[in-house]
Amino acid sequence: MAAHDVIVIGAGHNGLVTAAYLAKAGRRVLVLERRESIGGAAVTEELMPGFRVSSLADGPGYLSARVRRDLKVESRVEILASDSVAFCPQPDGSQLTIWRDQARTIEEIARFSRADAEAYPGFVELMSRIGDVLGALMEMTPPDLPEVGMQDLRGGLGLFGPLRRLGRKRIGDLLRVLPMPAEDLLSEFFESPVVKAAIGASAMLGISFGPREAGTAYTFLANWAQSGNGLFRSAGVVKGGMGALTEALGDAARGFGAEIRTGTPVEKALVRDDRVVGVKLADGEELEARVVVSNADPRTTFEQLLEPHTLDASFTRNLRAIKYRGSSVRVHLAVRELPEFSALAGGDAAALRGPIQIAPSLDYVQRAFDCTKYGRCSENPYLDVLIPTLSDPDLAPEGQHVVSITARYAPYALRSGSWATHRDTFADVVVGTLAEYAPGIRETILHRHVLAPTDLESTYGLPEGNPNHGEMTLDQFFHMRPIPGYARYRTPISGMYLCGAGTHPGGGVTGIPGHNAAREILADAK
């Protein structure tokens, strides 16, 4: 008999969540991770001597409440919330901070527009309602759409239950809003460019689109649905960095009996007569299991772990059509002292504990995006900055800080040159941009570590540097994620499943794909 019932390929957070749930249900689970550490895109690494950073993801807020509860995450790791949700310094030296506290936020907004301040509560209310519905849809297994019908209706109104809750009028709102550009949606409520950017920019963090592109309202709402704080984005950090969160998930899985092996790349899933029978490791060892779950993205799973020429032509056509195209560069700075933002002079330093957004207007973000259409990096990038050491000083030597920046937009596929040469040029632009808001920062930099889209691909296994195993756009969501007809975590190979960000509801450290996949695997075993 095989030593394991289930093999999970990849110890990203979703693989760990799947492993934990399956182990909890009594399955003998083995997790195989290519890298030396677990966590995938949610890791803490000492990228600069003495400075530990959340290499890619750094915001833990999206982790689903259910996963937190079921896997007792909070008892294993400390999540440090931030009162500030977005600190937005402006070129003219002013600033807008969005706080979790609505009254405080309204005061801030009023400095830019009274009308916007008045509109804010109603906006939050409506978005939260729609977000709740999307949130409920995210937790379910999508139907196979061409076949949607009686079965889904009988299944306790699976699909329509959440929509019903919204009421007839708001279903209309939802359908109208989803395909819109985020900018249009925000302009229906707000007039100030500063306010619109403060609220809307972060929706562009994970997609290669600007806020004027159709469908970005969906991305905006999807973020809202998962932020966990009733707002457009989450804020806060994990004590010990994001790696501590995935270590906690790993502990949960081990606690239920799962085994995790790192430094163990899987070369192939082994298939006999359209059924998975185990995996072959890069070192040639073969391990048996009746269920194999891939935490790798769909392209890697179907083109590398499986033999694509044994898959149906319509399937491979859809597989090829999945859009990845990442456009983020991560720049980590080790700084001698806390950067001073001119816009904050005399203000509440707590504003710096949350995300710092260098995005004075949505036009600015759109222009930053426009370059990528032509394969160029933005010269005035939109920056999302976090100083985790303000909440978690242990990450750096005493008194010193980590400044982690997600810089946009910088396309994976450059029209000219390569990332080997652009990496530092673009990082210079990023630091230069930041220095316009925090003038002394350059002189305080001790180390700099830059991760280009190609590094995201080669080091972290994210094809084309896409953070979400495929773009989170309207055409790649729900029953279309990753491939129409295969959105239910199953694959054409029986016994083989997907559990990563490439599946519904997508990327972010939510744990929902992992949770949903485990649910489907257990359902199939019945």
Place this chain on the structure above:
Amino acid sequence: MPRVTPLHSRVGPLCQGSRWEEWSGFLTATMYELDHLHEYNAIRTGCGLFDVSPLLKYDIRGRDAVTLMNRVIVRDAKKCRIGQVLYTTWCDDDGKVIDDGTVSRLADDHFRLTAAVPALHWLQHNAIGLEATVEDVSEQIAAVSIQGPTSRDLLAKLTNADLPNLRFFHCTQADVAGADAWISRTGYTGDLGYEVFVEPQNAVKLWDAMMELGDSYQMRPAGTVALDLARVEAGLLLIDADFISAAQTMFDVQKTSPYDLGLAWMVDLEKDFFIGQRALREEKEKGSRWLTVGLELDVTVMEKFYAEWGMPLHLPDRTWAEAVPVFADAAQTKHIGRGTSGTWSPVLKKYVVIARLRPEHAKPGNKIFIEEVIEAVSYSVPATVVKMPFFDPPRKKAWGAEAK
């Protein structure tokens, strides 16, 4: 605007009535004289020379070329030896035929596929994960086809190839009329015949050399009408006549599997994965909707029907290709399929039809009825199910000592 082939300077002036049709975007002669029967007779008694340059041709090369071929076609490309040619279909995921054509193995890692409908995208798309390149070489290679009993002797005058030992559905590289060529013992007539592939700049030289010898071998240039007649006698299917490409219709009822088309012999369910394999396995188990077979019509009865109108028997002198209803009974109450192409066969002196019938009515010897409309009145002509090919002369496959 259709374009002209590399042989236009030769076939153009020969085409007396300018009776052109379009084939893959090129002008092609339907007949050179004002009637096609001389050309047909040449195919069966001397030989016919065709300009088949418009044929779509794709080169598949690379380490995984055989895997790509095997993913696409229903036959086992692994079993195809170098110098062998396979007639095959390729299907969609549902096992419905997209097209048919030939696959020649030119080297271990080099196949050439001929097709009726463009296949570049399909082949390229299906090369996913494979080390194989696909190139459309349709316009880089001109081709003539020489078909008929004297074709070997004529061609032998022009080449160093060992023609008697070149077997049916095999090919070889050789010098022909001073040019590098591939000779393939294939064709669309069910007769002894060869297709000769050369670079376009050598096409005219090849044609002229053949024409020069032509009179001694009763050779004539021949067009598509004569070819279409010969192919029905040979029981060879034609796209858009005997089936519709699954890629060109949206309606399932119009799609056909290789089993429906009577091509069960070519479907290798045991080989490595191919597109449509799962569906065809299922179909094999459950049974097919159709079976394609031959019909021989009872022309004596037909003659009587015409006599009712005071007319002599009327027989088609060329192939018709349209859906003609077939019934189990003369009263036409039980519809069991359709004729898809048919003709009077001059060589057999029989009225033959390719038909797609419900399998239970498709056994050889079974008597059925096919509609014949005379003066807008529908008649039921008795017909007998027969095996195809209708016409299958031993010379088609003869080789070695038999080929002298």
